[in-house]
Amino acid sequence: MEVLPKKGKKACTMCRQQKAKCDVWRDESVPCSRCRKRNLECTVDDSFTREHKRRRYIALEHENERWRQLQTSQQLNPDSVPIALSTAATELGVPSVLKSDAQLDDSQGLSLAYPQYHLAPAGPTPAPMMGGNDPANSRSLKSVTVTGGEIDDLFFRHYASFLPILDAQIKPNSYYAQSPFLFWAVIGVASRSYSRNPTLQTALAQEVTEMAFLSVLSTCAPWYTIQGLLLLLTWPFPKENRPDVTFPLSGMLLHVAMQNGFHIPMSSHEFSRVKIPASSDLDMVRRSELWAHCVLVYQRSCVTKGQSPRNLVSLAQDTIQRQVLFDKIAPHLVQKLRCQEVVGKCSEEVLENGFRAMSLDQELALDILLRKYEGEVDDIALQAVVDDEKYHLLLCRMAIQSFHFYKNQTLVSSGCLPRLIVTACNLIDYVQGLADRMGSLFMAPVQISFGLLLASMSLLRILKSDYASSGLDTSRAQASFFATINLAKQMSTDRSDTAAKMITVLNQLWISSKAFRKSDGSEYTALRIRSRLILSQILDAVWWWRDEYDPNGRAKMQGTESVDGPSRINIPPGIEAGRAVIGTDPTLDARGIIHSSRPLQGEFQINEDYLTNFEWMSDEIFSFPPDASLLNNLP
Incomplete structure (x- = not known):
């Protein structure tokens, strides 16, 4: 009697990737218990092959190092390399960590993924890509003129560590030839801390903002437009008397990226206006990382505007696309995306629970909901691979816990106030440590100023409440609150920016006897x-x-x-x-x-x-x- 081989039980792709037990075989139409618990997309794909993500990432790093060694040994003549090759391919540019291969020719066995004509900006071919040792040329934007010496001083100073999307080896003249908007976006961001000409930021703000909106009409490659928008949304100009444009610009950033296929790296060639080959693995990594930055900046803009952001699931076209993205990009970017995704999902469920006029049952449900998402933050923290990314975990936790202030009847009994104090103080301590390491905070991006504002307002509300004397750690909370004001002094680069206004509001609310009080002096919770x-x-x-x-x-x-x-x-x-x-x-x-x-x-x-x-x-x-x-x- 022939014995048939035992058929193994099916498992979903998420469980197979993590080598976890899966019970989807019981009923494939219902997500497995593990995916339901973690709010994951549960799919069964017989063709799925488990990948070792850490091994793949290490291999990419080794490959990149070999390319850098080839670059050093080759000693290419900069005059022989067209400016169009300063980015990876097509409308790609290259994140700084993977850019060196842009300077190699086909003789090294690294053929370009796309033809040169598709890379080059409109018009005649500009000067050499790298710019050699030529000093930067003076540039003018309407009535504002920046000398070559000022441009050399402004490029790549202090900001790259927060948003590594530009190549420091490319000279300012070449950036201007690639995209005038990207060039002026770099100058505009760097001018915020340029002590030799403190009027430059104010003079450029209106003109560079107008260029941002007109950039979608440019014939330059979309990669440059995306890079410029990322810079301006990470370090926005002070508003002064102009309308606020960060929220519409963030939507434009997301849609420009999607229009050019960055949200589907494996199929980005299908979005090109001319017939081109499919992207290589390295090109997909580059596109994936730039798309990750787009999603992060867009979602942060939504959060800081008090809106619920679209999450990666709604932006994807298939259920496994998000996992493909996570497998291709650097682990620290994965961690940031997961933090933002938790904040987005939490915001959506808070909206569903209701918060306009909350009943006792709604408050109890909100408390359970927030504890659930704090648990997800704990899970992300266990998988963290870069210690320096702790800030994003702290801000994620702070954002989730801030929803406790919607409660009235159970705000104290739920025991959330001590946890709020600890999280807020830890966030402020982290920024203080960052300031000590860097010597200043004038280059701090918008997510750091927003985190400080959220943490300090939370501490202020608790310290001004009647509960401050009921066993809470008010001494640490007060010290952290005052530290925020001193940190805001280091962050402020203009009298009309957020940090300067934060100083005024926090100072006056602290000394106020009326804040958060009714007319009879009792607390307004x-x-x-x-x-x-x-x-x-x-x-x-x-x-x-x-x-x-x-x-x-x-x-x-x-x-x-x-x-x-x-x-x-x-x-x-x-x-x-x-x-x-x-x-x-x-x-x-x-x-x-x-x-x-x-x-x-x-x-x-x-x-x-x-x-x-x-x-x-x-x-x-x-x-x-x-x-x-x-x-x-x-x-």
């Missing part, structure tokens, strides 16, 4: 701003500041007063439950404060049209001129 997700507690604190220090600005912006006195505000749809709890319709007095016959502990009743046009965030969160006298009179 509820958030009045409840529609901006993680941003709500920051905006709420700023509203308390405006109530006391700039009431005319609040009344003018809100537009609720008339000649006859304060008018009734419109109650947004869906707030009837909140009115039932409050007991009466609220009204505004001349200072813009809501009054009711019962203490208001729920929704801050304002017109939704006002929130729609509300333009505070990051540099735009404080719409007031900073008081210079406060910058040096701090606790």
Whole structure:
């Protein structure tokens, strides 16, 4: 009697990759228990082959090192290399860690993936790619002229470690020939800390911002447009009197990348306007890493604007695309993407749970939800491969825990306040350590200033509450709060930037006896701003500041007063439950404060049209001129 071989049980691709037990064989139409628990995409693919990610990454590093050695030994003549080859292929450019092969020719057995004509910018072929030792030429942008010496000083100073997407070996003249917008984006970002000409940032802000919006009409390769937008969104110009453009620019960045196939590296050739070969493995790594930076910058922009970002699952075209992306890019980028993905998923579930007028059951459900996502942050931390990326884990945890401030009835009983203090203090300590290592923080990107703002506002709200004397570690919290003000001094490069305004608001709220208090002096625990997700507690604190220090600005912006006195505000749809709890319709007095016959502990009743046009965030969160006298009179 013939004995048939035993057929093995099926497992999903995620479990097979991790060598974990899988029970998808019970019913392939239902995700396995492990994928359900971790919110992973559960797919069964018989053709899937497990890859050793660490071994593959090490092999890529060794391959890159061999290319660098070839470059050194070859001693190429820079005049023989066209500028078009300064990036990998087509509309690719190359992340700095994998760029050296761009200078090799076909004689080394590393044939280019795409023909030269598809790489080159429109017009005649510019000067040599690397620029040799030629000094930078003076450049003018309308009425602003930057000398060659200033350009040489400004390029690649202090900023590359936070966003390694440019090649320091390429000279400024070559960057200008490749893309004037990318060239001026580099100059604009670096000018924020250029002490030899402190007026340069202000002079360039309007012109470079206009170039950013017009860059989609450029005939330059999209890779350069993407790099320029990444720079401007990581280090945005101070707003001053201009409209806030970071949020629309982040959407444009994402769509330019998707229009050119960066979100599907293995099929990017299908998005080209001319017929080209499929990308090589190295090209796919480059595209994948640039796409990862695009997703990170876009999602951060959404979070700092109080919006729920699209996650990688919604941006992918197939269920295993995200895992393919994670397998190709550097581990530290994977960690950042996972942190942002956790924040995005948490924001979506908070929205589903409801937060406008929360019942006791909703608050209890929110607490369970937030603990679940804190557990996911713990899982990411266990898989961390780079110690220097700890900040992104701290900011992720801080963002999740900030949702606790939406609670009113269970804020103290849930035991979240001690954890909030620990997370906020750890985040501030990390930034302090970064400042000590680097000597300054003027080059800090927007995610660091936002993290400091979120942590300091959380500490401020706790320290000003009645719970501060109930066994909380207020001594460390207070020291960290004051440290934030000193760190903001190091970060500020302009009197109208976020850091300078942060100093003013934090200082005045700290000495205020009215902040987070009702008219009778009792504590006001509820958030009045409840529609901006993680941003709500920051905006709420700023509203308390405006109530006391700039009431005319609040009344003018809100537009609720008339000649006859304060008018009734419109109650947004869906707030009837909140009115039932409050007991009466609220009204505004001349200072813009809501009054009711019962203490208001729920929704801050304002017109939704006002929130729609509300333009505070990051540099735009404080719409007031900073008081210079406060910058040096701090606790």
